[in-house]
Amino acid sequence: MAEHLRLKAGDVAQLVGDKVTGPVRTSLDICAHCGICADSCHLYAGTGDVEQIPAARAQQLEKVYKRYYSRLGRLAPRLVGAEDLNEETLDRLQRMAYHCTLCRRCALYCPFGIDNATTVSAIRSLLAEAGRVPTALQEHTDTAYKTGNTLAISDEQFQDRIEWFEEELQDAVDDNEATIPVDKQGARVLFVPTPIQIMRFPSVIISTAKIFYAVGEDWTISSRRFDATNFGLFSGETDKRNEMAQRLVDEMEHLGAQVLVLSECGHSYWAMKHAAESWLGGRFPFQVKNIVEVVAEYIAEGRIKLDPSVNVGRITYHDPCNLSRKGGLLDEPRTCLEAACREFVEMAPSGAEAWCCGGGGGVITIPEYDEVRLAAGGPKAQQVRESGAEVVATACDNCKLQLMELSEHYGLDVSVVGVVDLVAEALVLDKQEEEGRSDGGNQRLQYT
Numbered sequence: 001m002a003e004h005l006r007l008k009a010g011d012v013a014q015l016v017g018d019k020v021t022g023p024v025r026t027s028l029d030i031c032a033h034c035g036i037c038a039d040s041c042h043l044y045a046g047t048g049d050v051e052q053i054p055a056a057r058a059q060q061l062e063k064v065y066k067r068y069y070s071r072l073g074r075l076a077p078r079l080v081g082a083e084d085l086n087e088e089t090l091d092r093l094q095r096m097a098y099h100c101t102l103c104r105r106c107a108l109y110c111p112f113g114i115d116n117a118t119t120v121s122a123i124r125s126l127l128a129e130a131g132r133v134p135t136a137l138q139e140h141t142d143t144a145y146k147t148g149n150t151l152a153i154s155d156e157q158f159q160d161r162i163e164w165f166e167e168e169l170q171d172a173v174d175d176n177e178a179t180i181p182v183d184k185q186g187a188r189v190l191f192v193p194t195p196i197q198i199m200r201f202p203s204v205i206i207s208t209a210k211i212f213y214a215v216g217e218d219w220t221i222s223s224r225r226f227d228a229t230n231f232g233l234f235s236g237e238t239d240k241r242n243e244m245a246q247r248l249v250d251e252m253e254h255l256g257a258q259v260l261v262l263s264e265c266g267h268s269y270w271a272m273k274h275a276a277e278s279w280l281g282g283r284f285p286f287q288v289k290n291i292v293e294v295v296a297e298y299i300a301e302g303r304i305k306l307d308p309s310v311n312v313g314r315i316t317y318h319d320p321c322n323l324s325r326k327g328g329l330l331d332e333p334r335t336c337l338e339a340a341c342r343e344f345v346e347m348a349p350s351g352a353e354a355w356c357c358g359g360g361g362g363v364i365t366i367p368e369y370d371e372v373r374l375a376a377g378g379p380k381a382q383q384v385r386e387s388g389a390e391v392v393a394t395a396c397d398n399c400k401l402q403l404m405e406l407s408e409h410y411g412l413d414v415s416v417v418g419v420v421d422l423v424a425e426a427l428v429l430d431k432q433e434e435e436g437r438s439d440g441g442n443q444r445l446q447y448t
Helices: 002-007 009-019 022-030 036-040 042-047 054-069 071-075 087-099 105-109 116-129 135-147 155-173 195-199 202-215 231-235 238-255 266-280 291-300 331-340 367-376 378-387 397-409 419-426 430-435
Strands: 189-192 259-262 287-290 314-317 343-345 391-394 415-418
Touching: 009 054, 009 116, 022 054, 022 116, 036 042, 036 054, 036 105, 042 367, 042 378, 054 071, 054 087, 054 116, 087 116, 087 367, 105 116, 116 231, 135 231, 135 238, 155 195, 155 202, 189 202, 189 238, 195 202, 202 291, 202 415, 202 419, 231 238, 231 266, 238 266, 259 266, 259 291, 266 287, 266 397, 287 291, 291 331, 291 419, 314 331, 314 378, 331 343, 331 419, 367 378, 367 397, 378 397, 391 397, 391 419, 397 415, 415 419
Parallel strands: 189 259, 259 287, 314 343, 314 391, 391 415
Antiparallel strands: none
């Protein structure tokens, strides 16, 4: 693609024009370069690098667009600050676009309501067609596209893990008949975890199964589609993004489920709940929910009993950007934590205004960006420290991985757990209530 960029200016112009669509063009025109977005961006706050300011990303794209789509840009590019789309500008755009976590905190504070995540997504799409997706992110995306999951978990590995999870579930609920249903036709709920939960964070799946057991939920897991993630969204490859979303839609139809329940994964919820219908051009004949949302409903309906004294210590909550600011799930995780924990405290700011942890948008998969990523997590690390919490709960794999690294990097000395893990830990089953809690067969789950 590099040769193509150097030799075929007409094709380059077409590529730029295809990606800078109406909404993006409008955002570029409206931006007053006031710099208010700088104060809201964790990347700029953590690094002090002006290249990380959201408006700077927009300005760089505008310079390229102007070179091919304005009269002065074509005739006298230096006069108006227009720039060719060449190797140098591609390198700069790549850094700017893939450092960004697409958290949309800047959009919350922009006086004009500009959504820089839309602009960055356009840049990523341009870079994807130019063959400039960072290597590790491209590999994750390609693996998921070709094998159906980001870790290339085989059918045999999946079955082995499910059998182990089922044994753990039976121990946790003291019932040798407890099962994790796989490919159950007509189940009300299709629960979709993530590959990293299957291989590294199994407590999320076991905890979910325990809660479903307690309420008698009619549910299943698919042996074909057990990856809720959508790395095409991160890479900027819209064809792969759409295909990954379509696979979940097709599996819902195949199994005849009514509710698609996505596990603790922020971007998968935002993608399927708020974007995929637009991508795929139609309304879904089923509901889309996040597991935290479902558990909060169980609590509100009185369908589960919890003993908050089990979860000791000061516990705070990190809002995954895709669930809170972008997804609207603000009260639900707090409903869970307030019911399941003895001492729950908020960070400041929290909710829609919470600082991004710095690991989203696919950034955590790109090793050459580790230094910037950890610096960008500085504002979040400071929030955690000031909360005085011993445990940070969250509901997103990327956030968990980032928070674990931030704890080590900044010496926070906190444990990182999932929201559903804390609820499952506090869960009182009917037989336990009858026998008296003590331990009651409620085997303590292992957290990271």
